[in-house]
Amino acid sequence: MSTVVEDWELGALIDGTLPPGRTDEIQRALANAPALRARLEAFEADQAALEGVGDALAVSGPLPPAIDALSARLERSLARPSRWPRLSGPVPQVARYAAVLVVGAALGWGAAASQDQAAVPETALALVDEATEIHQTAALAPGFAREASSATIGLLDSLFARDLEPPDLSEWGFHVARVDVVATDDGPAAVFAYTDADAHLVTLVMSMSAGMIASLRGEADTPRVTTHDGLAVSYGQVPGLAFAIVGTVTEARILAIARRVEVALSA
Amino acid sequence: MTPDIVAHIQGLRRYARFLCRDVAEADDLVQETLERAIAHAGQFRPGGDLRVWLFAILHNAFVSGRRAYARRRTETSMDLASAVSVSATQESRAELQRVLSAIDRLPDERRRVLLLVAVEGLTTDEVAVALGLPVGTVRSRLARARDSLRQLLGGRGPAGSRSATMRVVGGRDVDGR
Numbered sequence: 001m002s003t004v005v006e007d008w009e010l011g012a013l014i015d016g017t018l019p020p021g022r023t024d025e026i027q028r029a030l031a032n033a034p035a036l037r038a039r040l041e042a043f044e045a046d047q048a049a050l051e052g053v054g055d056a057l058a059v060s061g062p063l064p065p066a067i068d069a070l071s072a073r074l075e076r077s078l079a080r081p082s083r084w085p086r087l088s089g090p091v092p093q094v095a096r097y098a099a100v101l102v103v104g105a106a107l108g109w110g111a112a113a114s115q116d117q118a119a120v121p122e123t124a125l126a127l128v129d130e131a132t133e134i135h136q137t138a139a140l141a142p143g144f145a146r147e148a149s150s151a152t153i154g155l156l157d158s159l160f161a162r163d164l165e166p167p168d169l170s171e172w173g174f175h176v177a178r179v180d181v182v183a184t185d186d187g188p189a190a191v192f193a194y195t196d197a198d199a200h201l202v203t204l205v206m207s208m209s210a211g212m213i214a215s216l217r218g219e220a221d222t223p224r225v226t227t228h229d230g231l232a233v234s235y236g237q238v239p240g241l242a243f244a245i246v247g248t249v250t251e252a253r254i255l256a257i258a259r260r261v262e263v264a265l266s267a
Numbered sequence: 268m269t270p271d272i273v274a275h276i277q278g279l280r281r282y283a284r285f286l287c288r289d290v291a292e293a294d295d296l297v298q299e300t301l302e303r304a305i306a307h308a309g310q311f312r313p314g315g316d317l318r319v320w321l322f323a324i325l326h327n328a329f330v331s332g333r334r335a336y337a338r339r340r341t342e343t344s345m346d347l348a349s350a351v352s353v354s355a356t357q358e359s360r361a362e363l364q365r366v367l368s369a370i371d372r373l374p375d376e377r378r379r380v381l382l383l384v385a386v387e388g389l390t391t392d393e394v395a396v397a398l399g400l401p402v403g404t405v406r407s408r409l410a411r412a413r414d415s416l417r418q419l420l421g422g423r424g425p426a427g428s429r430s431a432t433m434r435v436v437g438g439r440d441v442d443g444r
Contacts (some may be wrong), residue, residue, distance in 0.1 A: 007413065008391065008406035008407075011391075011393065011410070011413065012390075015384070015390065017392075029359075044411065046274065046413055046416060046417060047385060049366045049367070049420075050385035052362070052363055052366070052389070053363060053366055053367060053385075054386035057281055057284070057286070058277070059280040059283075060277065066298055067280075067294060067297055067301065069274060069307065070298060070302065071273070071276050071302035072303050075272050076270045078308050078311060096291075135311070138399075140307055140310070140324065141322075147401060175401070175404075177400055177401050179398060180291055189334055193399070195400060197376060198330075198376070199330050199376075199398060199399060199400070201399065248331070
């Protein structure tokens with residue numbers, strides 16, 4: 001393993017979150033590397049100062065009444081049986097994502113009213129609505145998706161039997177951060193969640209279901225753009241795939257991004 | 268309520284104060300966080316980390332409403348350094364105020380990562396989940412934040428050597444230079 005010790009590893013060593021094997025390696029390196037010891041001591045000094053900050057600004061005492069009441073409600077809500085099935089492993093994980101959206105749709109999430117439905121043909125509304133809901137869920141709980149990596153993207157490729165390389169959106173400052181598979185009324189869809197330096201989220205939803213693709217048939221001049229539930233949405237299709245991209249950006253920007261997505265997915 | 272929930276909420280309130288710079292606005296943000304959490308409690312995964320989930324919701328609530336929070340911040344800006352507990356000794360309070368002033372000068376994205384790791388005790392993996400960022404981005408921001416902080420605190424080296432270069436941020440050097 002590498003003898004080069006990165007700064008984040010020193011931080012993780014202090015935090016006690018470095019894997020044991022790597023911890024042992026760095027501890028051995030520290031015995032013979034004064035410069036490395038000096039770096040570690042600087043980190044420890046910073047950490048000690050910051051721990052003092054945490055203690056000095058600690059919030060203690062009784063909770064304000066409104067927060068106290070909400071906290072009690074949250075605790076009761078969490079005590080109820082969860083919608084999440086107790087599953088584990090990669091494929092059940094996908095099923096878990098699917099389950100929450102199926103239940104969500106059953107509860108009416110998918111029926112949320114559009115603020116600008118006139119701009120979206122009725123046939124395309126399902127894709128726009130699903131993509132918006134997926135974006136909102138991803139924004140609320142990004143941790144439910146998986147960190148983007150070649151392995152997770154490879155899993156998508158095998159699930160959908162298609163090369164799903166994330167389109168490059170770095171021109172707009174967006175980089176793919178997480179990968180997801182969700183259930184829609186028309187079957188599973190692949191999701192790439194992009195974030196920029198300010199943590200803005202743009203969500204690309206791709207469906208290969210025949211129903212979803214058919215819903216866009218006859219649409220000219222795609223990608224098209226609209227505003228749905230206060231979010232900019234652009235949608236379009238390439239052979240064998242319908243896509244929608246959603247974000248808290250302007251319609252002009254989401255349309256420009258969608259055009260790039262269209263080119264990338266067609267390649 | 269369980270002690271865990273109360274501890275999580277107090278951690279959220281502290282982090283919200285760092286974000287909002289105003290005690291009342293920070294508590295409003297925590298309330299909004301809890302309301303969102305209650306509305307979506309069914310999405311919380313059994314066995315998941317409640318604290319990380321709550322921090323993720325708080326972060327999203329802050330980002331989605333940050334224009335309002337930023338506007339209020341300019342009107343009511345709280346000086347972090349002035350919030351240090353009065354129970355601290357004068358010497359330790361001066362040191363804490365110096366560190367807080369330095370933290371205040373960090374770019375937002377670095378400050379958030381630094382505070383979540385070094386003050387709230389989240390791991391870089393947990394911060395990545397809470398902020399919806401790749402873990403590599405979190406690690407690089409954290410390293411840059413620590414580096415910037417060290418420079419702002421006078422470029423101190425290993426512990427024990429820092430008194431020679433100590434500065435009061437915004438004032439004169441303690442050694443009269």
